[in-house]
Amino acid sequence: MIRNVIIDCDTGLDDAVALLLAIRSPELNVKGITCVNGNVGLDKVINNTLRVVEHSGMNIPVYAGARTALIPDTSKEDASAVHGKDGLGGIPFPDPTSSCEAQHAVDYIVETIMNAEEPIDWITLGPLTNAALALLKEPRISKNVRMLTMMAGGVNAGNVTEVAEFNVFADPEAARVIYNSRMPMTMVPLDPLWNGGFLTVENIQKIEGACQNPWCEMASRIFNRTEKLVEEMGRNPVNGVGTVSPPDLLAVAVAIDPEIAVMFESYVDLETRGEFTRGMTVLDRREYYRKEDRPNKNKVKIAVSARQEKYADLVLNTWIRS
Numbered sequence: 001m002i003r004n005v006i007i008d009c010d011t012g013l014d015d016a017v018a019l020l021l022a023i024r025s026p027e028l029n030v031k032g033i034t035c036v037n038g039n040v041g042l043d044k045v046i047n048n049t050l051r052v053v054e055h056s057g058m059n060i061p062v063y064a065g066a067r068t069a070l071i072p073d074t075s076k077e078d079a080s081a082v083h084g085k086d087g088l089g090g091i092p093f094p095d096p097t098s099s100c101e102a103q104h105a106v107d108y109i110v111e112t113i114m115n116a117e118e119p120i121d122w123i124t125l126g127p128l129t130n131a132a133l134a135l136l137k138e139p140r141i142s143k144n145v146r147m148l149t150m151m152a153g154g155v156n157a158g159n160v161t162e163v164a165e166f167n168v169f170a171d172p173e174a175a176r177v178i179y180n181s182r183m184p185m186t187m188v189p190l191d192p193l194w195n196g197g198f199l200t201v202e203n204i205q206k207i208e209g210a211c212q213n214p215w216c217e218m219a220s221r222i223f224n225r226t227e228k229l230v231e232e233m234g235r236n237p238v239n240g241v242g243t244v245s246p247p248d249l250l251a252v253a254v255a256i257d258p259e260i261a262v263m264f265e266s267y268v269d270l271e272t273r274g275e276f277t278r279g280m281t282v283l284d285r286r287e288y289y290r291k292e293d294r295p296n297k298n299k300v301k302i303a304v305s306a307r308q309e310k311y312a313d314l315v316l317n318t319w320i321r322s
């Protein structure tokens with residue numbers, strides 16, 4: 001059955017390939033894409049999202065959302081060091097000819113989820129600001145979400161700080177609203193990227209070999225640029241030279257087929273105040289706790305590792321099929 005989905009993103013390099021997978025997936029019907037400030041500022045995010053959608057040749061409406069975190073913090077850096085100043089690594093993809101819709105992203109999210117005939121899938125690939133604003137505006141949306149799949153958090157480590165992952169660190173208060181909701185949630189944190197959640201050199205070569213189609217062409221250029229940026233930054237590639245581990249791509253793949261990930265369930269809280277731990281996803285690993293400690297929460301499904309071959313098959317079959 002084809003599932004209706006809305007996607008919230010802060011289109012940088014990995015969001016772009018994630019969108020390409022979702023848009024091309026025969027399992028998903030992407031109804032709309034909402035943009036949030038994150039990797040780069042909102043205007044660049046919108047521009048990049050439109051570039052990806054137009055490149056794919058599809059007609060999917062794009063909405064502008066939050067320009068800042070719930071509590072704006074100008075001391076924080078964006079992620080242009082990782083994604084390039086424009087957010088797409090400076091790759092000269094054509095400028096978009098279309099623009100975003102007039103409706104605000106948060107209103108679009110609320111309206112779409114509330115009016116959905118069947119519970120809808122929701123994927124977030126950026127800071128959770130739009131998602132939290134939508135939930136605060138209309139708490140009943142949580143009842144009509146089949147699954148919220150988020151690229152968010154880290155179980156064993158962060159990337160912006162020792163313990164905080166970028167999407168959560170960018171707006172910890174928003175993340176807290178979401179983690180404390182009663183929505184069915186799957187969290188795809190950083191951890192599986194080191195454990196199966198990557199594409200091998202061979203996988204990437206196959207995608208390059210199918211460059212006559214727009215999905216593979218755009219994805220190849222992005223993977224190529226990602227590798228160069230990693231090299232320029234002097235970082236060690238996560239899984240060895242020539243491989244890529246785009247976090248948002250894995251999140252979309254898990255939303256399409258949860259069997260790609262090995263998961264466990266835990267209550268998750270969000271640290272908003274710690275001196276060293278602001279933005280940390282705090283898992284409850286206690287064997288025993290009092291029921292009243294968890295009055296209103298659901299356990300979150302957490303992807304800890306990925307089945308690499310299954311993951312690569314999904315990505316390659318989606319992009320390369322005729």
Ligand code: BDR
Nearest residue numbers: 012014079125166167247
């Ligand atoms: C997340 O942060 C962003 O830079 C990426 O787009 C991804 O969503 C990884 O921490």
Ligand code: CA
Nearest residue numbers: 010015125126
């Ligand atoms: Ca992202």
